[in-house]
Amino acid sequence: xxxxNSVPCSELLLRETxxxxxxxxxxxxxxxxxxxxxxxDEEIWxxxxxxxxxxxxxxxxxxxxxxxxxxVRDAFIEAWQADGNGxxxxxxxxxxxxxxxxRTATTFDRGxxxxxxxxxxGPVAHASGQPMAPHINLMLxxxxxxxxxxxxxxxxxxxxxxxxxxxxxxxESPTRRETLIAKREEVDGKVRYRxxxxxxxxxxxxxxxx
Amino acid sequence: xxxxxxxxxxxxRSWHPPAYAPGYKTTVARSPRQALVSMQxxxxxxxxxxxxxxxxxxxxxxxxxxxxxxxxxxxxxxxLPVGERIIMFGRVVDQFDKPVPHTLVEMWQANAGGxxxxxxxNYLASLDPNFGGVGRCLTDEHGWYNFRTIKPGPYPWPxxxxxxxxxxxxxxxxxxxxxxxxITQMYxxxxxxxxxxxxVQTINDKDAVETMIGRLDLPRSNPMDCLAYRFDLVVRGELxxxxxxx
Numbered sequence: 001x002x003x004x005n006s007v008p009c010s011e012l013l014l015r016e017t018x019x020x021x022x023x024x025x026x027x028x029x030x031x032x033x034x035x036x037x038x039x040x041d042e043e044i045w046x047x048x049x050x051x052x053x054x055x056x057x058x059x060x061x062x063x064x065x066x067x068x069x070x071x072v073r074d075a076f077i078e079a080w081q082a083d084g085n086g087x088x089x090x091x092x093x094x095x096x097x098x099x100x101x102x103r104t105a106t107t108f109d110r111g112x113x114x115x116x117x118x119x120x121x122g123p124v125a126h127a128s129g130q131p132m133a134p135h136i137n138l139m140l141x142x143x144x145x146x147x148x149x150x151x152x153x154x155x156x157x158x159x160x161x162x163x164x165x166x167x168x169x170x171x172e173s174p175t176r177r178e179t180l181i182a183k184r185e186e187v188d189g190k191v192r193y194r195x196x197x198x199x200x201x202x203x204x205x206x207x208x209x210x
Numbered sequence: 211x212x213x214x215x216x217x218x219x220x221x222x223r224s225w226h227p228p229a230y231a232p233g234y235k236t237t238v239a240r241s242p243r244q245a246l247v248s249m250q251x252x253x254x255x256x257x258x259x260x261x262x263x264x265x266x267x268x269x270x271x272x273x274x275x276x277x278x279x280x281x282x283x284x285x286x287x288x289x290l291p292v293g294e295r296i297i298m299f300g301r302v303v304d305q306f307d308k309p310v311p312h313t314l315v316e317m318w319q320a321n322a323g324g325x326x327x328x329x330x331x332n333y334l335a336s337l338d339p340n341f342g343g344v345g346r347c348l349t350d351e352h353g354w355y356n357f358r359t360i361k362p363g364p365y366p367w368p369x370x371x372x373x374x375x376x377x378x379x380x381x382x383x384x385x386x387x388x389x390x391x392x393i394t395q396m397y398x399x400x401x402x403x404x405x406x407x408x409x410v411q412t413i414n415d416k417d418a419v420e421t422m423i424g425r426l427d428l429p430r431s432n433p434m435d436c437l438a439y440r441f442d443l444v445v446r447g448e449l450x451x452x453x454x455x456x
Contacts, residue, residue, distance in 0.1 A: 042266045
């Protein structure tokens with residue numbers, strides 16, 4: 001049966017539903033606690049790794065900065081990454097020690113950071129057969145963003161793997177490659193990586209189409 | 211890995227709204243100026259995605275008439291939200307009209323007065339003590355989803371001096387991989403605010419706006435109870451790779 005609100009592209013293909021911004025109140029739908037609302041039994045949020053998960057536990061944090069240099073305080077981010085062995089855990093199950101999918105949002109306070117508690121991902125094979133350097137795929141949604149922006153977070157201390165990564169090397173400008181590299185910090189003996197996402201202008205983050 | 215042999219129909223970025231759409235003022239400082247970097251050969255990172263069949267949902271997660279009762283002990287008409295009772299339903303299919311089963315569909319919306327239950331929304335309209343404004347469900351094996359809710363109200367927002375959002379419900383779908391991820395808004399057929407909305411106008415193609423309009427479906431409404439609006443979601447089509455590049 002023909003879809004009442006769908007539009008054919010040809011006889012064989014429908015058009016994708018068009019995107020619209022997630023808006024300033026995305027939290028009420030996808031990040032209930034951030035909206036100030038009660039949570040349900042299970043929510044998808046930023047603790048991707050429980051303490052018992054096997055692998056190197058890390059925290060990943062950052063800000064989102066607009067073209068004026070101001071913090072974006074209503075950004076919502078989704079993460080998709082491999083586990084420590086380089087495998088994607090497709091089945092989302094909060095009973096498991098590790099999930100490949102997570103969500104986070106910049107906070108409404110002064111610092112306005114997003115954060116993920118996760119494992120450092122292992123290298124994943126590219127279709128070409130070469131390994132891709134460890135990375136976290138990020139999807140960014142916000143008011144004023146009409147269709148989500150897709151990027152990757154890489155790790156500063158993976159110098160050799162980064163240099164050989166077939167996706168990083170797709171980025172022609174070496175300066176722009178640097179916009180995807182999270183900086184390593186140690187806080188109270190714990191490893192933390194920081195990546196500030198710049199939406200526009202100087203140091204603009206690389207965003208992908210795929 | 212199985213997902214490596216997957217491909218998705220290329221996303222037509224001229225169909226979707228552009229990042230920079232100055233009529234919607236917030237896009238001006240939030241739109242990248244550099245070109246997107248295209249991955250000619252996406253990897254398992256892009257071609258796989260989460261499966262939410264093990265996510266434990268509550269019995270009323272898709273029923274916004276019941277999932278935020280001020281007093282959960284209330285039954286019947288007591289403790290129902292104010293507003294036009296509606297069913298929002300439809301199918302998630304891919305561009306080849308193939309159903310997308312067991313995928314996560316989430317939605318959120320303002321109440322009947324146009325107010326969101328969100329700590330940053332200070333609009334004059336009252337909060338409804340019995341309305342939260344969030345729902346979620348998985349599609350069934352044929353790609354169908356459904357929610358029961360109230361029709362949200364339009365509301366003013368600071369863009370032009372007198373901008374109003376048409377009544378809308380935000381809707382989010384994952385699909386089979388992160389490549390198919392999509393968030394959009396459903397508008398209601400016939401709403402005169404649709405064509406003058408700066409956010410709708412970020413889209414250049416009138417046919418693309420049609421994909422975001424929920425249609426009244428009288429036969430599927432519940433007599434003496436609630437109207438039904440049908441809204442299908444079309445996500446990128448999945449292709450098989452027949453021959454590997456050698």
